[in-house]
Amino acid sequence: MSEKLGLLSIYKLLPQTNCGQCGEANCMAFASRLLERSKLPEDCPPLVKQPKYKKNYEKLAAMIAPPIREVKIGSGERTVKIGGEEVLYRHQLSYHNQTAIAIDVSDNMTAEEIRSRCAATEKFSMIKMGQQMRLDMIAVRAASGEPERFASTVKLVNEVCSLPLMLCSTDPASLKAALEVQGVSEKRPLLYAATKDNWKEVGELAQRYICPVVVSSPNNLDGLVSLASTLESMGLKDIVLDPGTLVEGSLLKETINNLVMLRRSGLLKEKALGYPLLCIPAVVWATAEKADPVVTAYRESYIASLLVNRYADIIVMHSLDIWAVLPVVTLRQAVYTDPRKPVSVESGVREIGTVDESSPVLVTTNFALTYYTVVNDIEASGVNCYLIVADSEGLAVEVGVAGGQFNATKINDALGVSNLAGKMNHKRMVIPGRAARLKGDIEDTTGWEAMIGPQDSSEIGGFIKKHWDAPK
């Protein structure tokens, strides 16, 4: 969506009946939802259902279509959406569909290894900030060069795993064999890849089996536009661009430059460039014959992070080591966090578990990241307590103490509103270890005793067990 797109130009295309079927108060409110992309034209029932609005609906859909096409891979619950981007810098609006992470398997691997890699990828799940962080796809590589063998590997993967697939081979016969495996083409796998040598056959496969397709032209952008334009003119719409992931020496500079240039071109609506970008940090394993696998996984992790920071919409990784994957999924979550959403939670006093008048009272800030981490830790440790959430203007403890936003008065404000003092048979609170220097000030201002808690909230359970003996 261009930044110039205005509220009125959207509103003009809506029914303007203020019927409320979309859940908004009126059409103008719905228009503003469309503008910020929290709703889609399809969310307006009359627009979709009534033939008289058909033209307007089409106009609107085209108007608000993001310059980088949103491409769907797979089917069902774990369908992956990539692209759909509208801005170069996240503060200009927000990035939308987070980088999909595919883990590779090869038809040279044993069935056992394939099963275990698929299971590990599918089951991967970590909770952070109340969100589930997962891995998204399996990239099946035709390394053997034998179409039948590739097809049977794809069959196996499809049987043991519900994740969307990326079928990797530059040999059209191998891709075709895999697509003919029962149940594979229906799941809309991503075909990798159409190149200058096989574009016709691979393009036709994408057409016939209705699959998204990658065009690959390593470090040759003329070639990439040429391929994308050609496939477009064949009628293909779900295209992904692979400008090559070259990471050795100064080729890395070219890779990063290419990604920035392509995203900028795509956002400028240059012909055949408004598509998601694919990168393959797994290539570090190809040149790492003699390197230590730990060193290679380490390198793959930071190269993947570099690419997530520079517009990769889908990456293929080889390492499944949790220590190498965790920073990448954590970075991805951060980069794709909506900067328009409030960074803080409501201040006040929360009850965690079953509380009574002698329960411990803990203190934290209203910075969302801190708050969710602290609450998770308290819940995991089984401590029942009151939690004072002070309005630190959405800052973490350390920064809030340094900048003065997390202070005794804010804690006292939260206490006052809750009337916690009236409920308790004690006046003791545990303050964060990183706010130790506020102890005196807090005690003077609130009249409560301030115990200095642990530096990290993961130690709250142990701390309470050891140091909290509430008056009977």
Added chain:
Amino acid sequence: MGEESESTNLVKNLLKVVQELGEIEIDNVTLDVEQLELIIQPIVSSMISGARPPQLSAKQAQIQQLLEAKYATPLEQYPGRVVEVQLGATRSEGGSRGSVVKIGGERTMPFYSFEAENPNRPAFAMDIFDMPLSLAKMVKMHYEDVMTDPAAWAKRCVEFGADVVSLNLISTDPLLNDTSPQTAAKTVEQVLQAVDVPIIIGGSGNKQKDPIVLEAAASAAAGERILLNSANTDNDHKRIVEAANKYGHSVVAFTPMDVNNAKKLNKTLLSEGLPKDHIVIDPTTAALGYGIDYTISIMERIKLAGLLGDEDLQMPVLAPASNAWGAREAWMKNEDIGPRELRGPLWETITLLTAMLAGGDIFMISHPATTRVAKGLVQDLLGKTAKGGVVEDWVTALG
């Protein structure tokens, strides 16, 4: 016969729609449904059956060759430029440093070398302290034998590849050792004698004492063009600015996570007489997973504003990547997420490279592996290394 050919035409049209839109639109079809099914079935089913002969439309059949195309690089022109700040002074410049470090000077966003070459590579400072303190185990193991000797600690960092040493005078905190400014200044002298790279001097974070400590340090390092860390809205920044101007140093302007406050503080320091090329902005670097998204956006906004001509934000940016060690994923022992010996430095490395891509010019680092990886990565990103091998076909090359 006439009827039949009309129906066949309709089917053909429908097939075209199927191919173009991927779905059938039957809004205006008045044909009897049974009849339609009868006609449409053989052709459609041949499309979706196993045999699937290619059914190329006339348009598609025309494409026998790759369309020629030329990629046009989208270039932008920025009216503004980031100023260059020099850290350290050589003998001929009135100091005693063997080398100086220049940061900033950008004409475009970091590593956008298709558009313009930025003159200076990012610089890497390593943290040392004037007293032993609790550090993550993986960091501590590299310095355990030098933690009581800041001069030896500084040398160790230079051996690890530090471009700059960042000495933090934390023992001056009244709640810790309450070391006097004079004693702290002696430590500064020792470090200046031990190494010949530029240095950064930080206080303890105590609002009342830091300006006095930094003033003493500035005097002890007269002419060395050190970087005083930091002036902020809560301390006596005027005093720090005066000391910097008197002894020829630069100053870090620290604000917690807010572009407007960063701008305001810069304005203030400028109005107090600190030259623009003696200011480095520290807009706060949050650890990966603990608010790094804010850091990305704040740094990008500062850098873009500077390039677009905002005079008050055209200074280079300092990013203490060592804040990454505050993240529990970096230091905590937890086998479920792998060995912390790897997680720790990796967390710092990724925090650093993220801030570097967003606009950081100089970094603070704790772990030697971070310095090593970052320096190598920067050379690659700037194209200063030889071209490496190209993986012809990763699909087969990975085995």
